[in-house]
Amino acid sequence: MTDRPLAKFEDGRLWLDVGGVYEKSSKFAVIMKREVMLSLRIPDADRKARECQEALKQFAAMEEAK
Secondary structure, X not given: OOOXXXXXXXXXXXEEEEOOEXXXXXXXXXXXXXXXXXXXXXXXXXXXXXXHHHHXXXXXXXXXXX
């Protein structure tokens, strides 16, 4: 497994790691990815779900600041 976050909030956007490359993403896609990670029994699934949650928290803080 890599140390790259599965999801991140940067430059006012949400991003998902898709095959080693970050692509712009929607809030819905990050929420769904978090839910998938919570349901999987693979190494680092909890960490990846937390990364999604952290990106969503940062996104929500930016939305509130508007």
